[in-house]
Amino acid sequence: MKEYVIIGGGAAGVSCVEGIRSRDPEGKITLVSAEPVSNYGRPLISYYLEGKTGLDRMSWRGADFYERMRVDALHGVRAERLDPEARRVTLSGGAELPYDALCVCAGSDPFSPRFEGIETVEKRFSFTTLADALALEQAVDGDTRVLIVGAGFIGLKCAEGLRDRAKSVTVCDLAPRAMSASLDGDSSPILERHLEKCGIRLMLGNTVTRFDGGTALMQSGDTVGFDVLVIAIGVRPNTSLVSDAGGAVGRGITVNEKMETSLPRVWAAGDCTESRELTTGETGVLAILPNASMQGRCAGTNMAGGDAVFDKGIRMNSIGFFGLHIMSAGSCTDPVFTQVTETGCKKLFARDGVLTGFILMGDVSRAGIYTSLIRERTPLDTIDFDAVCREPSLLPFGRAYRAKKLGGAV
Numbered sequence: 001m002k003e004y005v006i007i008g009g010g011a012a013g014v015s016c017v018e019g020i021r022s023r024d025p026e027g028k029i030t031l032v033s034a035e036p037v038s039n040y041g042r043p044l045i046s047y048y049l050e051g052k053t054g055l056d057r058m059s060w061r062g063a064d065f066y067e068r069m070r071v072d073a074l075h076g077v078r079a080e081r082l083d084p085e086a087r088r089v090t091l092s093g094g095a096e097l098p099y100d101a102l103c104v105c106a107g108s109d110p111f112s113p114r115f116e117g118i119e120t121v122e123k124r125f126s127f128t129t130l131a132d133a134l135a136l137e138q139a140v141d142g143d144t145r146v147l148i149v150g151a152g153f154i155g156l157k158c159a160e161g162l163r164d165r166a167k168s169v170t171v172c173d174l175a176p177r178a179m180s181a182s183l184d185g186d187s188s189p190i191l192e193r194h195l196e197k198c199g200i201r202l203m204l205g206n207t208v209t210r211f212d213g214g215t216a217l218m219q220s221g222d223t224v225g226f227d228v229l230v231i232a233i234g235v236r237p238n239t240s241l242v243s244d245a246g247g248a249v250g251r252g253i254t255v256n257e258k259m260e261t262s263l264p265r266v267w268a269a270g271d272c273t274e275s276r277e278l279t280t281g282e283t284g285v286l287a288i289l290p291n292a293s294m295q296g297r298c299a300g301t302n303m304a305g306g307d308a309v310f311d312k313g314i315r316m317n318s319i320g321f322f323g324l325h326i327m328s329a330g331s332c333t334d335p336v337f338t339q340v341t342e343t344g345c346k347k348l349f350a351r352d353g354v355l356t357g358f359i360l361m362g363d364v365s366r367a368g369i370y371t372s373l374i375r376e377r378t379p380l381d382t383i384d385f386d387a388v389c390r391e392p393s394l395l396p397f398g399r400a401y402r403a404k405k406l407g408g409a410v
């Protein structure tokens, strides 16, 4: 019987289990997770703080997933060292696990530059795990002033989660725009106005230069008083298991389209990896849930002897703040359609005759059509692109395309 080991129980790890089981119902699967709980929807942690979901409803595949899949899940245990020659992984506590095929699905950890005086801040947090959300739940009440450093999606999700629990929530960022990695100069201001209307104070193009207890001295010279600090500046892929074992890593673990690392019988998937982005052809970390899930499934299938390929990775963000829905995808550098209002926008981007990206804000319905055009690199001169810009539906597409998409019902 083949022995599989999966390191990490997030979206990639869970999908890896499913990939293995799709081909091998018998093999022995051991999943090692550093978190005391795993198999929960990480994006749900802000909804938990908002009171929109409970601990019993956060499971990614149901509480009995590991039992159903016959997985031996070890929680609160870290994989410390990988020995690809001996095909063994050493766990915290010293135990060793042998494997025939191993997948590293170790995600990423938050990082923070060294702020002067940070050690004087008594209550400081990150916001990437359920444990972070539970700790913030304890630390914040109606008298608490929260300062969040970082106006990317993690910082803003944290702000949304805490708004009704706290006295005030301020978010600052060195970048001049909210969600500057996914939005552009037309769309960010819509989000910023919406957040401010919903009671979030934004300080953009302005960050902390020094902390002194509960006071942040800002670049602008202003000071911000706070009781709880959340650092949400960014995350860094967990690559060390593979690099320490001599495997190739860049910003993430290097994998090919089959999710194989450079080490024999070692695969990797999810936020800890870097792979090729379809619209730019560039290699990078595609740290979003759908990619983690597809990569995990692909790795698991191949670990069990399959021949799956992951070659459709695109940067994508599907998120909402206080009822404002936002979807962005691909590379957004060459606009071909722009529609901006006070409360929403639609921008489409194309290069070399194919759609490369989009930003939708407000009405995000039928975004799947744009995503599909990007992934399939459909030549825009083969469809009625003007109609697709105004009102995405399958009608402007040719009969052959509709037949493919709708399984013949055209």
Ligand SMILES: Cc1cc2nc3c(=O)[nH]c(=O)nc-3n(C[C@H](O)[C@H](O)[C@H](O)COP(=O)(O)OP(=O)(O)OC[C@H]3O[C@@H](n4cnc5c(N)ncnc54)[C@H](O)[C@@H]3O)c2cc1C
Residues within 6 Å of the ligand: 007, 008, 009, 010, 011, 012, 013, 032, 033, 034, 035, 038, 042, 043, 044, 045, 046, 077, 078, 079, 080, 105, 106, 107, 108, 127, 128, 129, 153, 154, 157, 238, 241, 269, 270, 271, 272, 287, 288, 289, 290, 292, 316, 317, 318, 319
């Ligand atoms: C607040 C928040 C909101 C988000 N919202 C969205 C969203 O709306 N849409 C979207 O697409 N994405 C969103 N994301 C990103 C998404 O959650 C990640 O892309 C996804 O969880 C990545 O899955 P993963 O399995 O690669 O890694 P993770 O989910 O990070 O899982 C990795 C696991 O491996 C464990 N681990 C690490 N090292 C070891 C080790 N040595 N031994 C054992 N275990 C180890 C970690 O503890 C962790 O449990 C959000 C993320 C956060 C934090």
